[in-house]
């Protein structure tokens with residue numbers, strides 16, 4: 001069975017709700033498995049005032065008993081603490097006094113197309129759902145997928161590799177060392193002072209994958225396509241790449257692929273991973289490398305030109321409390337989306353109503369293909 005999830009919730013409404021279907025029975029979960037990732041998503045230099053209000057925790061309301069999955073849908077909720085400050089404006093039920101409408105769509109946000117499409121006069125009816133607050137629910141679902149994957153020997157991580165114009169590659173060790181980190185922080189501080197926001201690039205890596213997850217036989221079974229959709233569905237994403245991504249387009253063939261070797265102790269292996277762990281829409285058994293490119297957030301303290309949708313007069317876009325950079329948080333969301341996608345593809349291949357059935361199927365497959373890692 002594949003893994004499916006859905007979320008509901010507005011940014012300043014009472015809370016976020018999510019339902020995850022397709023987890024096998026018998027997985028052991030602790031509250032910390034979910035809350036740890038929720039806390040990681042809230043961190044990162046460049047966050048605004050909202051994160052001082054929220055302290056995200058997931059309340060599981062279905063699908064678990066005494067810390068073990070039942071094979072039934074898992075339902076959870078994450079409260080919006082900020083709702084206490086929005087009870088009038090975001091009450092699900094009619095309120096006594098009319099609330100002020102927002103008429104100033106932000107370039108780069110869902111605001112304008114959203115009010116046109118859904119027939120609203122108030123931009124808030126769109127921006128509340130388009131907000132990246134929703135990613136808290138995704139991260140909670142992703143944490144469940146990670147527990148499933150961990151039981152199957154797969155771990156998912158992420159790191160930031162670019163913020164604004166500063167690349168981590170510019171650090172001599174090509175990793176998030178203190179120098180690189182300091183340069184990224186300085187870039188964010190400088191942007192904030194200039195009333196600007198910043199985007200960037202994160203990378204998600206998954207280790208412990210067996211070859212053959214996903215499929216070459218049908219377009220919608222190709223794992224690279226599914227991962228691309230998962231990453232691109234995250235708010236503010238403008239690009240996705242796998243392995244060496246766009247760079248391979250400019251190389252000659254001999255520099256673009258990963259030669260195949262075999263040894264008694266390793267079985268099949270590669271010395272390079274330019275393909276990012278995917279060939280022909282399937283995992284190759286090498287680590288999965290997926291990058292997401294995020295645009296700068298569209299809520300600006302020095303707003304761009306826009307139009308008042310009620311009067312049609314030129315105006316400045318909506319200006320409100322905002323983050324200046326959320327690339328570190330987006331990396332955690334990327335992990336969640338990759339984990340959900342991988343867990344779904346593992347579920348399709350190894351199935352099982354109970355996790356032990358999936359493990360038995362995985363073992364039999366490893367044996368059949370002689371996979372030794």
Ligand code: EPS
Nearest residue numbers: 048050051130131132133136321322323
């Ligand atoms: C967001 C705007 C900010 C962010 C929010 C996403 O919220 P507010 O308008 O309340 O200041 O803090 O992100 C979150 C609440 C979160 O949990 O990540 C936006 O417009 O997308």
